[in-house]
Amino acid sequence: MLIIICGLPGSGKTTAAKMISKHYSAVHLSSDIIRKQNLQKPQYSDEEKEKVYTEMAEQVEKNLKNGKNVVADATFYKAKQRDRFLALAEKAGTKGFVVICSLPESEIRKRIGKREKGPSDADFEVYLKLKKEFEPIAGRYLEINVWGKHNILEKISEFIGE
Structure with a gap:
């Protein structure tokens, strides 16, 4: 199974992804960590984003082929990125799901402002840029809000048909 966790910077993707990957014994792949491992000073250029994706x-393909559940944590702001990853799940003979994290912009601004040194370098300027570029999600998806952490796993289980 592949669960794609998407959303804008500061929306709680990593918080949700960690919780979900732990619950489903899934491999958690984070674009922030992959970016840090591969790029010294990320500029969030299209070329860099493509390299990270x-x-x-x-890594998703390898883990799915090995029969592992995977949670992919990234903005996935372009429809083609989401489609590409869903195709990997289909190719591996497993199900793929899209979950979008959302929070009010005022809360995202606070969360980004409070970030300590961590894997994500995205500041509020990056958030605003990606907000303009975020393409609508087609097909079936689940929208979650990390403020309601207590019922995220319940919503996910219902969504994936457990």
Whole structure:
């Protein structure tokens, strides 16, 4: 099974992804960590983003082929990125799900402002840029809000048909 966790910077993707991957004994792949491992000073250029998504796709494919559940944690702001990863799940003969994390912009601004040194370098400027570029999600998806952490796993289980 592949669960794609998408959303804007500061929306709680990593918080949700960690919780979900632990619950489902899944491999958690984070674009923030992959970016840090591959790029010294990320500029969030289109070329850099493509490099990160390509590396993540390779890791997703490898883990799915080995029969592991995977949680892929990235903005996935382009429809083609989400479609590419869903195709990997289909190719591996497993199900793929899209979950979008959302929070009010005022809360996202606070969360980004409070970030300590961590894997994500995305500041509020990056958030605003990606907000403009975020393409609508087609097909079936689940929207979650990390403020309601207590029922995220319940919503996910219901969504994936457990």
